Amino acid sequence: MPEISELDVEDDHDLQEFHDVERAAYGADHPHAVVRSYQSLVQRTRRPSPYYRLSLLMAREAGRIVGTAELGLTVEDNLHLADAAVRVLPEARRRGVGAALHEELVRRARDGGRTTLLGEVNQPLEGASPAFRFATALGYDVVHEQDHHVLDLPVPAARLDQLGTVAEGYDVVSWGNRAPDDVVGAYAAMHTQMGRDAPSGEVDHQPVEITVDRVRAGEQRTVEAYDQVVAVVRRTGDGVLGGYTLVYLPHDADHVVQDDTLVMPDHRGHRLGTALKVAVLRILAADHPGRRIVHTWNAVENDPMQRINRALGFRPVERELEMQRRV
Ligand SMILES: CC(C)(COP(=O)(O)OP(=O)(O)OC[C@H]1O[C@@H](n2cnc3c(N)ncnc32)[C@H](O)[C@@H]1OP(=O)(O)O)[C@@H](O)C(=O)NCCC(=O)NCCS
Numbered sequence: 001m002p003e004i005s006e007l008d009v010e011d012d013h014d015l016q017e018f019h020d021v022e023r024a025a026y027g028a029d030h031p032h033a034v035v036r037s038y039q040s041l042v043q044r045t046r047r048p049s050p051y052y053r054l055s056l057l058m059a060r061e062a063g064r065i066v067g068t069a070e071l072g073l074t075v076e077d078n079l080h081l082a083d084a085a086v087r088v089l090p091e092a093r094r095r096g097v098g099a100a101l102h103e104e105l106v107r108r109a110r111d112g113g114r115t116t117l118l119g120e121v122n123q124p125l126e127g128a129s130p131a132f133r134f135a136t137a138l139g140y141d142v143v144h145e146q147d148h149h150v151l152d153l154p155v156p157a158a159r160l161d162q163l164g165t166v167a168e169g170y171d172v173v174s175w176g177n178r179a180p181d182d183v184v185g186a187y188a189a190m191h192t193q194m195g196r197d198a199p200s201g202e203v204d205h206q207p208v209e210i211t212v213d214r215v216r217a218g219e220q221r222t223v224e225a226y227d228q229v230v231a232v233v234r235r236t237g238d239g240v241l242g243g244y245t246l247v248y249l250p251h252d253a254d255h256v257v258q259d260d261t262l263v264m265p266d267h268r269g270h271r272l273g274t275a276l277k278v279a280v281l282r283i284l285a286a287d288h289p290g291r292r293i294v295h296t297w298n299a300v301e302n303d304p305m306q307r308i309n310r311a312l313g314f315r316p317v318e319r320e321l322e323m324q325r326r327v
Helices: 012-029 038-046 097-111 130-137 157-163 184-197 212-222 272-287 303-312
Strands: 003-006 052-061 064-074 081-088 116-124 141-152 170-175 226-235 241-250 255-263 293-299 315-326
Touching: 003 097, 012 038, 012 052, 012 064, 012 081, 038 052, 052 097, 064 097, 081 097, 097 116, 116 130, 130 315, 141 303, 157 272, 157 303, 170 272, 184 212, 184 226, 184 241, 184 255, 212 226, 226 272, 241 272, 255 272, 272 303, 293 303
Parallel strands: 081 116, 255 293
Antiparallel strands: 003 052, 052 064, 064 081, 116 315, 141 293, 141 315, 170 226, 226 241, 241 255
């Protein structure tokens, strides 16, 4: 059996090998996988968030890492939850390496007082992935489904012009890695709303209040591995923010990750969601012409967002399943 141990995140050699294995194992089944960069792994493990504790495990055979696992524990909220991920190189599969790593994750989650394990599993559009079969065999159930969509860049300007008018009475404001001080409070409040409104199926997670401190801590940490582009819509009369969209640009890759898009409840129905996304696509074309593709994930039941993305030209490449199990 492999030897399972915790990785010393200060050890450059082991952390690099961990990352290589993660990339190879995940990429083997998922040609469209978005694997975090090494720089991002360094930042998340060596300069951890005050709100999230991460442990990395490795399975070694003959001195070589053949499988990796990760346990993520929130520190202040959702103290019943643990995020779990397991990855095994194709040549080491179906011999119990994944199960052994998972068993150690369960032991640690229990020690941390956690009662629910949550993991993400990717599925091809047809058939079942090894990850789905593995998670099902270990007693996980699907609690939420998202489409993984991609959009090739640049988007033809004619398509953006056709979709991109901002409703009367609003304008779009954008920024990069730091929200301006005069709007950061309203921006934080929109993140809190996002946590409440974004569909999350039966995932056993309680929404968290996003304070200005959390926004600032996130910005400071993110900038080590990613640039951000944020666009907000602002009502012109009173300056109230009606919605935002946020994308991440990893420093050492040529893709874009489209993260949150939210229109606040009082401002819905004016096509502001489309206007926000179009504004960001224009910024990407003008300021980041080297970016080739955008990835995004949308709840299958989220009709408004699905419609916006289809109109922009996004196409589905996989499903992402949230799978959950009681410890
Ligand atoms: C999912 C993954 C970690 C499984 O690793 P593994 O070492 O092959 O898993 P194990 O050998 O411990 O399998 C445990 C059980 O899961 C089930 N299972 C795993 N892979 C399977 C497959 N391809 N087909 C059917 N059942 C499978 C079986 O029931 C197996 O027990 P058995 O071999 O006694 O029948 C591996 O396929 C992988 O790295 N995939 C890519 C990364 C990924 O997507 N991870 C997401 C999970 S967070």
